[in-house]
């Protein structure tokens with residue numbers, strides 16, 4: 001955990017407390033993993049989170065991970081982005097959008113200003129993509145360099 005990861009987790013824990021939710025090992029573990037993911041792909045699937053928690057020695061049920069994520073999304077602490085048939089979860093504290101490789105599911109975060117024109121265009125046709133925390137805003141699907149190379 002880097003300092004900024006710890007700060008993000010602490011801020012999220014404060015928001016949980018204000019919502020009357022205790023800082024359980026499962027909640028803390030999910031937040032730790034999501035904060036740690038920010039430096040790379042940014043988002044994790046439920047199964048990735050579940051496996052990571054077990055690997056850290058946090059005894060959780062898969063259903064608990066689902067419930068924790070639902071709470072985090074409801075509170076706007078996390079948001080979701082669909083990749084293929086799975087849903088990925090990421091911290092929503094830092095306003096961002098997403099570029100996703102539709103082949104391997106790799107993902108990078110895009111700064112809000114990079115897709116400002118898309119957000120404005122969507123609003124002009126009546127769709128508000130302002131990041132409410134529920135949905136991951138603008139998602140650009142494509143193929144990453146590795147998958148393009150593999151496809152020859």
Ligand SMILES: [Zn+2]
Pocket residue numbers: 042043079081090091092096097098136
């Ligand atoms: Zn995200």
Ligand SMILES: [Zn+2]
Pocket residue numbers: 101102103104105106143144145146147148
């Ligand atoms: Zn790829």
